[in-house]
Amino acid sequence: MGVYETQGFKLDNSGKRVVVDPVCRIEGHLRVEVNLDANNVIRNAVSTGTMWRGLEVILKGRDPRDAWAFTERICGVCTGTHALTSVRAVEDALAIKIPENANTIRNMMQLTLQVHDHLVHFYHLHALDWVDVVSALKADPKRTSELAQSISAWPLSSPGYFRDLQNRLKKFVESGQLGPFMNGYWGNPAYKLPPEANLMAVAHYLEALDFQKEIVKIHTIFGGKNPHPNWLVGGMPCAINVHDTGAVGAINMERLNLVKSIIDRSIEFTEQVYIPDLLAIASFYKGWLHGGGLSSKSVLSYGDIPDRANDYSAKNLLLPRGAIINGDLTRVHEVDLKDPEQIQEFVTHSWYKYADEARGLHPFDGVTEPNFALGKNAKGTKTDIKELDEAAKYSWIKAPRWRGHAMEVGPLARYIIGYVQKNPEFKEPVDMVLKKLDVPLSALFSTLGRTAARGLECQWAAHKLAYFHDKLIANIKAGDSSTANIEKWDPATWPKEVKGAGFTEAPRGALAHWIRIKDGRIDNYQCVVPTTWNGSPRDGKGQIGAFEASLMNTPMAKADEPLEILRTIHSFDPCLACSTH
């Protein structure tokens, strides 16, 4: 392939090839290959989704009312978002209107996911890219306490608390059984935090692990369990009864109070632990502004969290909607999921087959037919791959494009679009962070910017939970307890042939499902998922996806320790089960 330019990046695969497989601390199976130049700077990046399950094939012929349960199992990490997308797609196809309460509860389910997923991502999937656990052993607990108290009012911050933790950590390390910390990149020069900050972060790693299980209880209350709560076409399955006999068998005052207490604690944790940690860590890394990739060029968001039920237009969505292309921040394009010209999926470099692979397919007409093959320049064999050939097919992820552009999706995309639209809910927090860290707006377009946007969104979502909780109570007070519309529950009431699209803003970005229903059964079902966008391989024109773009031109401290690769890839919070489904 040699050298070529695309989207402002110069790709050169002549240098030393480094393979990272598996990329851990993500959902699912991802492989990354990069080429380094003589200075250990990444000059070519290849990201590969290495799993496929065939959900779109499995869904064919099934009852559309069951589809949420199947698609929910696309992912247990962003659990629920596919289910919500699915019921919306079916409702769109059948023109089903849901009750106000159902919309409110669905929003709370989705916001709960945002809070939970972002928190777990930051502490348990991403933190070790910034935090050196072993360095924490050298910290002075007293100074750690001072640091903690200087940035937050969080009560678990005494010197004794950190000393105790440090002692335990010491013994743990001395035990020789390092568990999940085994073979980490401890001591790598790319780690910049002082020991005290590392110790504080380790403490919060453990606290967050304890706390995350509380957040999801909102899913449990409305959906019966987490992961994989229950949903319903036409509304929500949890009936409301606050006034009458049998209320204990439904959503009642006690349940609502429990939800409220979880929301309060979530706001507290994000504001007193997550955000301060984020800012503290960022302040030590603000010189490391690699990893922007496509974020300063092309970003996409469908919007989500409809304030009132059944209105999915941009003005009713609390999360922003729109597309920015070619780095033109002055213009936010309108997005239409049903326009055949806008969203198309290509498979030129993906392990699938189309009748005509020069063309992309809109998801209503999408085809998912596997076709595994390696390029002629791949090294190894078909079942023992040493190096992939990115000139040929090389990933189980399809390549979605918006009007032909590769797009980045996710919290950063949402915040950029919200910022450009001058929506104060998104602009003000971003300006606050930039000011606190004393960095220019351009710093937003980076690995760190992605990580920061996620934290801000976590806080935003926690507050919006409180808003919708109030709204639910106000609506019940106004006399409306309805949670489901069953007018079209019976398939006998359905038209012979219909199609519809449903969308959400999943934690990782823009998510949509397209369904065709024929004779009461699923005729075609296609999902284009956030990580399908971000993790997409090249397309026919050689355009690279967001993961690949973000790795470009990043210098590595040590060629055989992929810390920087992990850091940037993790900043997207990749989900490979989602990406290929």
Add this chain to the structure above:
Amino acid sequence: MIETFYETLRRQGITRRSFLKFCSLTATSLGLGSAFAPRIAHALETKPRTPVIWLHGLECTCCSESFIRSAHPLAKDVVLSMLSLDYDDTLMAAAGHQAEAILEEIKKKYKGQYILAVEGNPPLNEGGMYCIQSGKPFVEKLKYMAADAKAIISWGSCASWGCVQAAKPNPTQAVPVHKVITDKPIIKVPGCPPIAEVMTGVVTYMLTFDRIPELDRQGRPKMFYGQRIHDKCYRRPHFDAGQFVEEWDDDAARRGYCLYKMGCKGPTTYNACSTTRWNGGVSFPIASGHGCIGCSEEGFWDKGGFYDRLTHIKQFGVEANADKVGGTAAAVAGAAVAAHAAVSAIKRARVNHAEENQGGK
């Protein structure tokens, strides 16, 4: 130096006295009587933490997500103190060849001693390349690590039965773990996902008693999978009374009546949801108004709609269930009998007529 479970507890500030108390509590809570306490204490004092290798095949990671929801014991105590989670794609710091080196090390150093926990399952189609790890089919890694494991835990319905990717037509030919590993004890902990405290309960049982829990014929621990949701469902009085939710959000739904007519699979599903409940006991599917979909049962994806109580019968056409098949057959039989009776009557009349005529001659 390798630390024992007891030392782990001690260094967490737990005194010997409270350690022994913990042991006797454990013994009584498991219904073993106080005589077992010293045995538990001894076991915990002398063992290094058992290494656990947690592999991921084709899955959705909800089993890992569920695991970290465990409230008792806390997931962090299980992972950092009770056992040694030496390999787990989802949580481990290392990646790439540094991660794969751990597998080699544990396999050698703890031959026959480590537990292999499997989430998800191997696809066999396309040479196994629907799930590639380190460039190779996942099924190879699974077999390689199973060879020296002490026992295997099949987490969730994926590893236990195949789950969603194995639903018809199972394009990747995903198979449960026991189809490719046949020479090791396999403990199935099904559910999509399993309940967190059931997962940690099974693990701590194995560590505490140093034995595999008693399994039923299908390989599930009897202690958590011995009864159906329905056997201990708190809506059971409504079932017995004949009080059912007839449609979503009706009065019966608001009073928490039985979800049988909404397709609840509680009567055919073996799991601990109605007793242990979910997420620290907050609720379980039925308590939040949706019927059980049978997520811990083999092949639950292919038994017909989640809202039909009667299973779909594929052999007899697209829309059939037992009543449609049987009812149709009975109607056809009834009609045939009626027609036959009519013809018989006519024939008989003719014969009688002929006989009469003959007699007349």
Add this chain to the structure above:
Amino acid sequence: MSLARDSSSYHDMATATGVDEAAVQQAPSIKSMYVYEAPVRLWHWVNALCIVTLAASGYLIGSPLPSMPGEASDSFLFGYIRFAHFAAAYILAVGFLVRIYWGFAGNSHAREIFTLPLLTAAYWREVGAMLQWYAFLRPYPNRYVGHNPLARLAMFFGVFLMTLFMLATGFALYGEGAQAGHWSHILFTSWVIPLFGQSQDVHTWHHLGMWAIVLFVIFHVYAAIREDIMGRQSMLSTMISGYRMLKK
């Protein structure tokens, strides 16, 4: 076809085919023969009652009546329906065991529903003859003292095997509720559920079993009445009194 009356295999053949011309020859002087002993008759009617109860209650278990209003403690409707099912099921099971015992203890006709003379060509000829009779291809059926060969075939499958199947699947389901340790769990649940893979499939097949039995009953009752009117032997009265009357 002529059979030597004194042939040693004559009796066996008569048992296999139900054709017993020797007995018929004597008919004018005997007029009637004692075929169904009291236990068989008693069992027949008790069993019929059980099956009707089981099918009705079973159907309602699968598709319950409209919801009951009020307190859960005010009614026990579904409980009673299930109780009726299980009570009838126990009676059916005990009756079935007794009937098997009588197959050994009773007369030769008492065994007929449990066996099929599969390898006897004459038997299949008589089955063919009965089919021709039902297809209106024969003016008269042969005369049978025991069960007619077609009925015997239907009874072997529709009654003997189906009852076994319903007992096995039914008690397997019953054992699930009765819990591990209960005899029904040990004898049935423990192997039937794993055999089918899971409980839901056992429900489905048990449910289908009901319809198979319903089919049998439709044909059986029709045939019994029709034979009574058009055939050459008595039917309904035989199952009441035990005596078979033969017509010309």
